[in-house]
Amino acid sequence: MTATAALLEKLRLGLPPAAIVTDPAAIAPHLEEWRGRGVGATPFLLQPGTVDEVALIVRLCAEAGVAITPQGGNTGLVGGQTPQGEVLLSLKRMNRIRAIDPTADVMTVEAGAILANVHNAAQTVGRRFPLSLGSQGSATIGGLISTNAGGVHVLRFGMMRELVLGIEAVMPDGQIFNGLRSLRKDNTGYDLKQLFIGAEGSLGVVTAATLRLFPRPVGHLVAMVALETPEAALQLLQRARDETGALAAFEIMNRTSVKLTAALPGVRVPFDPPPPWLALLEFENAVAEGFRDSIETMLAGAIEASIAQDATIAESEKAAADFWSLRDLMSAGHRTVKTPQVSHDTSTPVSAVPAFLKNAGAAVERLSPGARIVAFGHAGDGNIHYTAIAATTDSPFPAEQISAAVHDAAYALGGSISAEHGIGVFRRTELVRFKDPVALTTMRAVKHALDPKNIMNPRVLFEPV
C-alpha cells in the first residue's frame, strides 16, 4: 500500500464521509487554475467542517510525511492554490460566521467564508468590512489572509494584514494555535498571526479569523478625472487626500487599458475620446454636510491649476457603479487580445510611479518594438498592474526578458515584484533575484522552525534546494 493509500485509510477512521472526496469529477474544478494556466494533481480532496477535523488531517499527514496544499476560493493569481501531488485541503465547508460584535467592531469568521458574505453579514448589523476586490464573490477569508490581499480600499483601510485582529490556525504538526482575539492592543510576545498572514499556506492552515469592522459611510461619491500624465495623477492624489480627508480609493487607467475595456459590452467611458490617463476617485465620509462641496472645490482647483483636464462626478449610485465597472473589468478587457502578453503586479513608492511607468515602458519598447502597454491600478498605493502586449503575433516578444526588465524597473526605484498577488509558484524564481539574502535566509529559518518536515504547501515561496 502506498503512503497516501495508508493515509487515506487512517483519515476515513477519523473523518465523516463528507470530508473526503475521491471522485475525480468532483475534484477537477479544484485543480484548474482559473485563467487556464495549468492543471494540478492530487491523490484526494479533503473538506473538513471543523478545526478539529483540520487538526486531525494535518497531524495524520505530518505523521505520514505527506504534504498538503490548502485552498480557499481558488482565485489566486500565482499558482499557490494548485497541488502538484499534495493532498488538497479545501476550507470551503468551514464557512460560518461565528460571532459579530458591532459595539467592539469585530466579527469572527471561518476561513471558508466568502468575502461577499462577510460584507453582507457586516451590513446586517450596520457595520462594514472594507476589503473589496474583483473576486469577492468567490475569494474566501482564509485565502485572503494567506495572500494578504489588497484591493481597491487599501489606501484608506490597509491590506488584509491591517484588518485582522486574531487568527486560529492549525500548525504543521497538527496542534491548534488559538489566537482568536478581539483586541485592538495586545503586546504579549511575538505577534504570531503576522506570520500566517501572507504565508501562502506554508506555515500552517488558517481556520478562522477575527476581523475589524468599520462604520458605514454616510457621504459617498465617485468621480472620474481626465489627466495628461502620471505626474498629474500624483499631484491630483495629493490634493484629493490632503484637501478632502475623505479619499477612499484612487485608481488610474491608461488610454490603452480604457480602450480595450470599453470594447466589452455595456462598458461606458465618461470622456470621449479617452484621455491619456483616467483617474477614478472614491470619497467617503461620516458626515454629509460639506462633503460634496469639499470635493468639488478640490476638483475645480485641480482643473484651475491645469493638473486635471476634466472631471465628472457620478450623480447616482448607478452611475458610481458604472464608473467602477470600467475599472473592475480592466483585466477582462485585455485578456481578450490574441497577441502574446505578460502581466505584472509591481509596486514602488507612490512618488516613483511616473518614473516606473517611463522606465518600464522604455525597456519593453526595446525588447518588443511597438508593444502595447496596459497599465492600471492602485496608484494611491504605488501598485500598478502592468501588462505588455505584443504588437502583432509576429512581433518579437521575449516574455521572460520583458518580465525581468519590468521587475528591474520597479526594483531600481525601491519597488517590489509582487505588490498584492504574492509569490506562489509562478514568482519564486524571480524572488531570489530581488529579495534581501538575509531576509531569504531568515524566511527559510522560520519555515524550518515551524514546519521541519516541509509538509505545508511546500512548493510556494521557496525555490527547491
Next chain:
Amino acid sequence: MTATAALLEKLRLGLPPAAIVTDPAAIAPHLEEWRGRGVGATPFLLQPGTVDEVALIVRLCAEAGVAITPQGGNTGLVGGQTPQGEVLLSLKRMNRIRAIDPTADVMTVEAGAILANVHNAAQTVGRRFPLSLGSQGSATIGGLISTNAGGVHVLRFGMMRELVLGIEAVMPDGQIFNGLRSLRKDNTGYDLKQLFIGAEGSLGVVTAATLRLFPRPVGHLVAMVALETPEAALQLLQRARDETGALAAFEIMNRTSVKLTAALPGVRVPFDPPPPWLALLEFENAVAEGFRDSIETMLAGAIEASIAQDATIAESEKAAADFWSLRDLMSAGHRTVKTPQVSHDTSTPVSAVPAFLKNAGAAVERLSPGARIVAFGHAGDGNIHYTAIAATTDSPFPAEQISAAVHDAAYALGGSISAEHGIGVFRRTELVRFKDPVALTTMRAVKHALDPKNIMNPRVLFEPV
C-alpha cells in the same frame, strides 16, 4: 582574561573610542529603571554610530557567547531595557533622519531618533507622524518599534506596527537585514519586519525604520465630557466615532484619578465637582467646514439622550493643551500616594470595558477592602491603565494576588495582561498563565531559529527554562 575582557579588546580594535564607555559614572544613568524599580549591571556600554558598527558588535558578542541588551530612551515600563550582566547597547548615537519624502509620505530614521524630533522633522515638510505618548521627549524610534508602542492616537492611526513600512536590523549573528522599504504593498514572502516589532530586542537590533507620514489636520478640536458610568462612555464612543468620522482620541478617567491629578500644581478640571467619569475626546479633520458643527450636534445629542451629563469644548489650543495635560499627568498624579499600589495595563474588547471595571473592582475590594482604584486610559482601544491603591498603610494589600485577580478579570473577557507596555522581565511569569501554550511553543521555536545562542536580550518575554 574573562570572556568579556577579551571581547572588549576585540571591540576596541574595530570601534571608534566614542563607541565604548567603561566609566561607571557615565554608564549609571543607563542602568537605572526610571521609576526606581531596580538597578541594572553591565560590563560596559557600547554606543555605535552606524549600522556597520552594530553589526560588528553583535557578531563579536555572538562569537564570544556574550549576551546583549539593546536600549533606546530607557523609558520602558517592564524592565526590558535594563541589563543584568549583559553588554548594554545604546542606539542613542544613531539618531539621524536619513530621508524624508513628503510626496510618498515616508520618512527613514535611525533607531536612536527621539520621537519628538521625528514629529518636528515631519512638521518641517508639512506632514505629520501621529504616534504620541507621554515620554515622547525621550523615547526613541527603536524602542517604540521594539515595544510596539501605543499612545493616545491608536484609535485613528494604529500602534507602531501600523506605522512602520520597513526595518533595518542586525540579526543575532551580526548579519544586516535590509528591510528598509517605502512600499505600501509588498507581498514577497513572510513580512519579517513584523517579527522585530514588539520583540523587545530578543530577535535582533533594530537600527533604522521607514515610517508612514500623514497630512496635518486642518480642523482640530478637544472636548471634555462628564459621564456617570463606563457604559455611558461606551455609548459616547460609538456616537463620536460614527457621527463625526473625525474621532482621533477617546480617553477616560475615573473620579479618583482626576482628583489625585488635580492636586498637582497647575492642573485644572473643567467640571466641579469632578463627575464619576471624565472623557477626553479629540477630533481631527482635513476640512474645516462643518467640522465643529458635527461635533456640537453629536455632543448635544449625547446630552439629550442622557448619555453625557455635561460637555465642554476647548476654545483655544491653550485650552486644548490644558485638557490634555490633565490626562498626561495621570501617572504622576497617583505616584505621589504613599500607601502601597500596584499598576496594570490591561485590554479587553472595547465592548467589555464596563464589565472589566466592575469585575476587577470587585476582586480588588475582596482582597484589599477599601482600596482606591485609579482607572484611566485608552477606552477607545479597550486599554485601561488600572492601579489599585491600599486604603491605608495598614490595610491588607497582597499585591501579587491583586495583580493576578486584575489579570484574571481581563482574561475572562477575552482580554490581555499587556495592552501596550509589553512583557519584558516584569510580566514574563504572568504571561505563562495566560498565553496559548501553542503560541508560547511557537514563540520559543522562532526565538531559537533566529537566535540559537540566546544572545539577544535573553531575559525578556521567556521564563528561564
